[in-house]
Amino acid sequence: MSGTVTPVLEGRVALVHGASSGIGAAAARVFARHGATVVLTARREDRLRALVEQLRATGADASHHVLDVRDGEAVRRVVERTVERHGRLDAAFNNAGVGLPRTPMHLIEDATYEHVVGTNVTGVWNCMRHELAAMVEGKGGAIVNTSSVGGLVASSTGAPYIASKHAVIGLTKAAAVEYASHGIRVNAIAPGLTRSEMIDAWFASSPEAEERAHRSAPQGRAADPEEVAETAAWLCSDLASFVTGATVPVDGGRTAW
Ligand code: NAP
Secondary structure, three states: OOOOOOOOOOOOEEEEEOOOOHHHHHHHHHHHHOOOEEEEEEOOHHHHHHHHHHHHHOOOOEEEEEOOOOOHHHHHHHHHHHHHHHOOOOEEEEOOOOOOOOOOHHHOOHHHHHHHHHHHHHHHHHHHHHHHHHHHHHOOEEEEEEOOHHHOOOOOOOHHHHHHHHHHHHHHHHHHHHHHHHOEEEEEEEEOOEOOHHHHHHHHHOHHHHHHHHHOOOOOOOEOHHHHHHHHHHHHOHHHOOOOOOEEEEOOOHHHO
16 A cells, blocks of 8 residues: 555534533544644633644644533624634534532532533534534534433433433434435534543542542543544544444443443
8 A cells, every 4th residue: 555644634624612621622633633624612712722822833724712602692603703714614523511510419409400401402502503504504514412421321420411411412313314415414422431630630539439430441441532532533524424323432341331
């Protein structure tokens, strides 16, 4: 074999939501490495600005918008500006999300439930609606939503999070079926335990939780965020051209156990 391999997202314009840390920041790096122009969003501008500078230093085309995904009108404006600036939207990674403290269901406040569902479900809804509109106009595209192992199976605490991540899979399937005829693919990923600031802080405060978490994973470790981001990049690429409506576990075998 000879010749060079074309990066799988070469020439694509991709929106990455929840890009200021963890899996989303890793996705910004991975998508750019695979050749995409990346437009990054989250609420913490200092993080986004620093990441955009890092990416530009590697020669990538990167920019950012401060965005709260709970604000549908703000999401619409970001999608519109992306299309105005780059001519189209080819891919979107709807990854913004929040967890919650491990509290028994009967002790969870309504406001906590609303915060989790508002971010994880309404946020994905807001993003998908406006991205789909742009992709219908552009005659195709690929969307990946971040669910979780908690979108496939329950755990003994965290009901609003579990419900929100199941809902992400429902929205993904509905959109995949409805928009397949427009050349738009919609998939979800279901990460297992993945190293992020949130998880690192939890492990630092409870080494016993870390050991328990690793014991429940067949590979005996948490994922690096880039391992999760690579799956999202693959789903956004033409390599996954016949994959739609799927939820891909990226969990080191956690849900196979
Ligand atoms: P993280 O580092 O805390 O990242 C969460 C991202 O979402 C941040 O960029 C955050 O940015 C953004 N975000 C949160 N609320 C937002 C809002 N209202 N509007 C816009 N952006 C918002 O944690 P992570 O682990 O990478 O999580 C990423 C996704 O993976 C989440 O959907 C999470 O549920 C899912 N997940 C994580 C794991 C894991 O073990 N780490 C496992 C399964 C699923 P700002 O704070 O700057 O807005």
